[in-house]
Amino acid sequence: MRKKQAVLAILLLSVAVAFAADDLFRKIDKDADGKVSWREYSDAVDDKFAQRDTNKDGVLTADEMKSVATVGSDKAIKKIDANADGKINKQEFVTRAALQYKKIDKNQDGFIDVKEWKAAQSSPKAPMFILFTF
Ligand SMILES: [Ca+2]
Ligand SMILES: [Ca+2]
Numbered sequence: 001m002r003k004k005q006a007v008l009a010i011l012l013l014s015v016a017v018a019f020a021a022d023d024l025f026r027k028i029d030k031d032a033d034g035k036v037s038w039r040e041y042s043d044a045v046d047d048k049f050a051q052r053d054t055n056k057d058g059v060l061t062a063d064e065m066k067s068v069a070t071v072g073s074d075k076a077i078k079k080i081d082a083n084a085d086g087k088i089n090k091q092e093f094v095t096r097a098a099l100q101y102k103k104i105d106k107n108q109d110g111f112i113d114v115k116e117w118k119a120a121q122s123s124p125k126a127p128m129f130i131l132f133t134f
């Protein structure tokens, strides 16, 4: 019995740590079911776009993308800028976010759980992830 309790305590603790480590995840997971659905993710992406678009003209320029500190903004823009006009419109941003969402959802169940979230954050391809970090 005591052993069981100890195991349970450790389990609960590791769950608590996993959650505490990612406030961002919890913020996006609006219904707090421990998974980020595409709807939740795209809501957050919408907010992010609006937030980055400081002059509110509906497109993101290199200057506006510079707020994405750790990412080389020119490189980041080229990756997202599908029509290569040097700016990122909402559609390009969302398209990229959708791609990213699919990548993060490793088991392809249509949801991002904490484990998948963390794996994506620590992956070498994290820069693209950081783009949509909130
Ligand atoms: Ca959720
Ligand atoms: Ca703008």
Ligand SMILES: [Ca+2]
Residues within 6 Å of the ligand: 104, 105, 106, 107, 108, 109, 110, 111, 112, 113, 116
């Ligand atoms: Ca998943």
